[in-house]
Amino acid sequence: MNFLVLVSGNGSNLQALIDAERAGRFAPLGAGNGAASPEKEGRIAAVLSDRAGVFALERAKTAGIPALTEEPDRRLVQPGERQRDLSRRILCAAREWKADLIILAGFLSILRGEIIREYEGRIINIHPSLLPKYGGPGMYGDRVHRAVLAAGEKESGCTVHLVDEGTDTGSILLQRTIPVLAEDTVETLAERIHQEEHVAIVEAAAAMVAKLRKPE
Ligand code: GRF
Secondary structure, eight states: OEEEEEESSOOHHHHHHHHHHHTTTTSOTTSTTTTTOGGGSOEEEEEEESSTTOHHHHHHHHTTOOEEEOOOOTTOOSHHHHHHHHHHHHHHHHHHTTOSEEEESSOOSOOOTHHHHHTTTOEEEEESSOTTTTOSTTOOTHHHHHHHHHTTOSEEEEEEEEOOSSSSOSOEEEEEEEEOOTTOOHHHHHHHHHHHHHHHHHHHHHHHHHHHSOOO
16 A cells, blocks of 8 residues: 655655654554555555655655655646646646545645546645644644744644545545643744654544455
8 A cells, every 4th residue: 555745845744654664663563564465565565755855855765765846836826827837747647646535634735626636535635733723724834833822722733634525625634632731932942742643643644544445
């Protein structure tokens, strides 16, 4: 079962997936290291970034995983057109690498069009808030944590959800919650949620492998 992992930055969530794969977390239960049925084991087939030179690509290369870059075409001035063009190229990569599951692990572009339909129920995204709160267009990175602190929320966390035509609107697969502390800053809150993301993305990918795995 092939994963295509989409990234835009540091790639610590990608690293969590790489480490989990090595630890046998995506192997069928009771299959030991999974070697008995490698076709049922989840593996990162390729990593694709929408920006060149990011550290996530280095992490992929270090792990011996093909590292691809597909940047948005700046000549396309309409955001919708740009998103659809990039999404088409990512769909081509997904087909080429025979991806069964697409994982958005800190991916900042929006996917639109055919890829959403062709991979319906097989694209997951991690978001650093308890959706549906603090999601939607423009809600990413520190903006999320700043809004959570400004609203005086008592708790926050992260969500892994299926990707649909909207932005952060797909069905929720799992959430991890942490308390917001009185002394929290954007940085401390972001850091603690990031740690939870590393657990959540692995759990969600493992659950998807189990769900998508063909029966014996
Ligand atoms: C994470 O906070 C994720 O939720 C958000 O982007 C960040 C990516 O972190 N979408 P990393 O690149 O995986 O370290």
